[in-house]
Structure formats: C-alpha cells, structure tokens
Amino acid sequence: MSRESRIRRFSVVDRIFHLFVMVTFMLQATTGVGRLLYTTQWGKGMVGLFGGYESATAIHSWVGIIMLIGFLVHIGYVLSKVDWKKFPHSLFNEDSLIPNLTDLKQMGQKIRWFFGLGPHPKVDRWGYWEKFDYWAVFWGMPLFAVTGLMLMYPVGASSWVPGWTLNVALLLHRAEAILAIGYLFIVHFLVGHFRRETFPMNEAIFAGSVVLEKEKEEKPAWIERLELEGKLAERAAPPPAPWFRVVYFIFGYSVVILGLYLLLILFVYRGQIEWH
Amino acid sequence: MEEGAPMKWWRFSRFVTLQVALGLILSALLPAAAPAQEEVTSAIRRYKEREASTGYYEEHEVKPRRDRPFVGVPGVMRKLFPYSPKAAQVRSRTHLADSHRGIQFYAMRRCDECHVEEGKHGHTVRGNITCRQCHGGEPIASINHYFSPLNPIRRHSYVCSKCHEGASVSFATFMVHEPKAGDPETRKTFPLLYYANWFMLLLLVGVFAFFIPHSVIWVVREFIHKPEEKPHAEGKPQDEPRE
Numbered sequence: 459m460s461r462e463s464r465i466r467r468f469s470v471v472d473r474i475f476h477l478f479v480m481v482t483f484m485l486q487a488t489t490g491v492g493r494l495l496y497t498t499q500w501g502k503g504m505v506g507l508f509g510g511y512e513s514a515t516a517i518h519s520w521v522g523i524i525m526l527i528g529f530l531v532h533i534g535y536v537l538s539k540v541d542w543k544k545f546p547h548s549l550f551n552e553d554s555l556i557p558n559l560t561d562l563k564q565m566g567q568k569i570r571w572f573f574g575l576g577p578h579p580k581v582d583r584w585g586y587w588e589k590f591d592y593w594a595v596f597w598g599m600p601l602f603a604v605t606g607l608m609l610m611y612p613v614g615a616s617s618w619v620p621g622w623t624l625n626v627a628l629l630l631h632r633a634e635a636i637l638a639i640g641y642l643f644i645v646h647f648l649v650g651h652f653r654r655e656t657f658p659m660n661e662a663i664f665a666g667s668v669v670l671e672k673e674k675e676e677k678p679a680w681i682e683r684l685e686l687e688g689k690l691a692e693r694a695a696p697p698p699a700p701w702f703r704v705v706y707f708i709f710g711y712s713v714v715i716l717g718l719y720l721l722l723i724l725f726v727y728r729g730q731i732e733w734h
Numbered sequence: 735m736e737e738g739a740p741m742k743w744w745r746f747s748r749f750v751t752l753q754v755a756l757g758l759i760l761s762a763l764l765p766a767a768a769p770a771q772e773e774v775t776s777a778i779r780r781y782k783e784r785e786a787s788t789g790y791y792e793e794h795e796v797k798p799r800r801d802r803p804f805v806g807v808p809g810v811m812r813k814l815f816p817y818s819p820k821a822a823q824v825r826s827r828t829h830l831a832d833s834h835r836g837i838q839f840y841a842m843r844r845c846d847e848c849h850v851e852e853g854k855h856g857h858t859v860r861g862n863i864t865c866r867q868c869h870g871g872e873p874i875a876s877i878n879h880y881f882s883p884l885n886p887i888r889r890h891s892y893v894c895s896k897c898h899e900g901a902s903v904s905f906a907t908f909m910v911h912e913p914k915a916g917d918p919e920t921r922k923t924f925p926l927l928y929y930a931n932w933f934m935l936l937l938l939v940g941v942f943a944f945f946i947p948h949s950v951i952w953v954v955r956e957f958i959h960k961p962e963e964k965p966h967a968e969g970k971p972q973d974e975p976r977e
Binding site for chain 1: 899
C-alpha cells in the first residue's frame with residue numbers, strides 16, 4: 459500500500475457534495491418509491507417504516523427542500539470557483555465538466571473499442587460518461603424542484619399557474635424519478651462498482667485520491683497533462699486510513715444494496731406503477 | 735177552404751221562424767275557430783311562441799363540445815347499462831339535475847361498478863375519500879347543471895375548499911379524474927399531459943437504450959481486455975505492466 463503513490467482527484471468539498479446527494483437521494487428514493495407503490499403491500503410496509511403515509515410525505519417534502527438548498531449551495535460554490543478573469547478558458551478546458559467535441563469523439567472511439575475495432579480512447583480528467591452523470595443530475599434537480607414545490611404547495615402554485623398544470627407536474631416528477639433511479643442504480647452502479655477496474659468499489663469519491671499507476675490506465679491524458687505541467691507533485695495524497703476505508707466500504711455497499719433492492723421492487727411491481 | 739189549397743202564409747212563416755231560431759241557438763254552441771281563441775295576438779307573440787329558440791339544440795346544430803352529450807336509443811346498451819325510453823328522451827346528460835336519470839337498474843349499484851377508472855385516482859386511493867364526499871348525495875347533478883356544486887364556477891369553494899383551504903378557481907382546474915396520458919383521446923382533451931408523457935417516455939427509452947448496453951458491454955469488454963490495449967500515459971518510464 460505504501461509503495462503505491464496516490465494523487466488527489468476529488469477535493470473534500472467535492473466528496474461532501476457527493477455524500478450529500480447520496481444521502482438525500484436515497485431518502486427521496488425510498489420514501490418516493492414507497493409512496494409510488496402505496497397500493498401494494500410492500501409499499502404500505504415501506505411507508506410504515508417512515509411512520510405512515512403523511513409522515514413519509516412530510517419527510518419526502520422536507521428532504522426535497524434540503525436537496526434544493528444543497529443544489530443552490532452547489533451552484534454558488536461552482537460559480538465562486540470559476541476564475542472569471544480568465545473566462546471563457548477557465549470554464550472550457552480539459553478540467554471542466556462541460557462537454558465538448560472531444561467527448562463525442564471519445565464516445566465513438568469507445569464504442570469501436572467495445573467491438574475490438576480500435577484502441578480505448580485516451581480519456582482526460584472526466585470521461586464523457588462522468589460528464590453525463592453530472593449533467594443528468596444537474597438537469598434533474600430543477601425539474602424535481604419546480605414540480606416538487608408545485609406539488610407541495612398546490613394552492614399557492616395554482617395562483618401562479620393554472621391548476622391543471624399540477625397534473626402535468628405529477629407526471630413529470632414521477633417519470634423523472636423513475637429515470638433517475640433507473641439510471642443511477644443501473645448505469646452508475648455498473649460503472650462505479652461492477653467493472654473489472656472498479657470492483658468492488660471505485661474508492662475515489664470517498665477517499666478523494668486515486669492510485670497513480672491505475673489512473674494512468676483510467677485517465678491517461680489527464681496524468682500526461684499533469685506531468686507536462688509539473689503539477690503531479692502538488693497533487694500527491696496520502697492513502698485513506700484503514701478505518702475510513704472500512705466505514706466507506708460499509709456505507710457504500712449498503713447504499714448499493716438498497717439501490718438494487720429498490721430496483722428489484724420497481725421491477726416486480728412494474729404493473730402497479732402509475733406515473734400519472 | 736178547399737182541400738189541396740197552399741198552406742196559409744202565416745202558418746209557413748211560423749215554421750221557418752222556429753227553424754231559424756233553433757239554428758242560431760245551435761250555432762252559438764259550436765267551438766270557435768282557432769284565431770278567435772287568443773285573447774290578444776300579435777306578430778311578436780306569434781314569433782315568441784312558434785319561431786324563437788327553445789334553448790335546446792340538436793347535436794347537428796352545435797359545434798362539438800368537450801363534454802359531448804351521449805344520446806341513447808331505446809333498447810341499446812351503452813357500456814354497462816341499457817338505456818330506457820325515458821333516458822333516450824334526454825338529449826344532453828351534462829346539464830341534468832339528476833345525471834343518472836333514466837338509467838335502468840341504477841339503485842343499489844356502487845359508483846365504481848360503472849365508473850371503473852374514476853375510482854382509481856389519488857383522492858380515493860391515497861386520500862381515502864369516497865365519491866359522494868365530492869359529488870354529493872342523490873340525486874347527483876350533472877357537472878354542468880347550473881346548481882351543481884361541482885360546476886366549475888363554484889367547485890373550488892363548495893368542494894375543493896372542504897379539504898384544501900384557500901382553493902381558487904385555478905386550483906379547481908386540476909383534473910381529479912385524470913385521463914390516461916397515453917390514450918390517443920387525451921391528445922384532444924389534455925394535450926400538455928399527452929405530450930409530456932411522450933417526452934418523458936422517449937427520454938427514458940433513449941437514455942436507457944443507450945446507456946444500459948453501453949455499461950453492460952463495457953463491463954464485459956473490460957474482462958477480456960489485455961493490458962497492452964489500454965494506452966498508458968507517456969512520459970515517465972513504465973513499471974512492469976500491471977495485470
């Protein structure tokens with residue numbers, strides 16, 4: 459372990475934001491799926507865990523508000539980190555999460571690599587799938603926020619928009635929830651946990667650091683760029699403490715198991731899902 | 735006087751007078767002719783009685799309405815119940831004082847025996863309220879009947895506000911009995927819902943159709959990759975290639 463040199467990939471703030479999203483999303487998912495499937499026995503049980511239908515609704519509403527506040531804090535944080543003097547370069551560079559044409563090219567290369575028709579693309583700091591992950595959540599949040607607030611305060615909302623938009627809001631909220639749950643618990647988990655390179659867990663998002671040699675395979679263009687700019691040394695990071703690894707292994711896997719369980723439930727009761 | 739002589743004139747006139755008198759009396763007892771029956775008549779009154787609109791229009795005389803009236807024919811079954819001759823007299827069911835007028839075997843039925851889909855919405859399933867709590871007791875008036883509590887002009891105050899304090903007319907435009915968003919008919923009755931449904935459906939299908947195979951193939955592909963395939967970072971001399 460001590461032979462492997464590590465570099466920092468995620469800052470402490472990044473990791474706190476991810477943890478925040480994990481916790482709030484899982485709370486929303488469990489209360490939400492419980493309420494969605496309330497007509498089933500399972501749903502009643504799950505809702506009962508939260509203290510009944512009204513209680514589950516209240517938790518869902520208030521955790522949603524907390525999520526919204528977290529989202530606004532995140533936007534504020536991101537905007538404060540942008541070097542506006544060097545705009546637009548500070549926003550449209552290889553370290554940025556903003557997609558560009560290289561991502562499209564790399565997607566094509568990767569698909570060719572799937573079928574043995576070419577080499578794996580030399581990925582820089584963020585793979586296109588990671589960018590998609592970020593922006594998918596980023597776009598989902600305002601959708602959830604607006605529809606969620608409308609559904610929380612229907613009387614108030616109907617003084618701004620016609621009441622029949624509440625029907626549409628309910629449909630959008632539920633459909634987006636199913637999309638988010640499906641995407642995270644299938645795609646995000648596959649990529650982060652069940653690949654040969656990331657099995658049993660991609661520890662980077664908890665530990666904050668990655669093993670340099672492994673990162674040379676995962677994100678070669680990034681490491682090359684860091685070496686060229688001479689920034690590798692300043693990114694050196696210690697390995698995570700063993701107790702911390704235990705903690706986040708248990709935490710991470712509990713969330714994975716919970717997520718897969720919810721997926722299974724959604725599949726089993728797919729006939730009872732009415733999203734409108 | 736000789737026999738066969740003409741009747742005396744004064745005897746003849748008596749007979750005629752009697753006949754004429756009888757005729758006059760009888761003719762006074764005949765029913766009067768029609769124009770004479772009105773006390774007062776004028777062109778205006780005749781117009782109002784015969785030509786002005788009754789307020790009832792036939793289906794072919796009006797533009798198609800959202801709540802299209804369904805008019806039945808005696809002896810014909812409509813969905814679950816047969817129409818009686820009395821029901822067939824009804825031209826529009828959306829403006830009745832008793833919306834279930836003339837429906838045979840109506841008594842002793844439950845609402846959801848005929849209104850199956852309407853019983854499955856959130857207010858019943860999750861809110862635990864019954865049909866009559868909003869629709870009132872018998873006779874249940876048609877929704878557009880002027881005095882119905884569910885008439886859109888007063889629905890928010892008579893019905894919605896019972897639970898949702900402060901409900902406005904806009905609030906009451908929420909469709910409690912939402913149509914199925916995937917139904918082609920919803921395209922005409924609630925287009926935004928229809929298109930939102932299609933949008934989300936396409937979004938979900940699109941995202942999953944791409945990313946799920948992408949991830950699964952990636953997992954499988956990575957199992958069979960040889961280390962030399964993945965480009966290493968250039969620059970520093972390499973250690974032994976890792977497995």
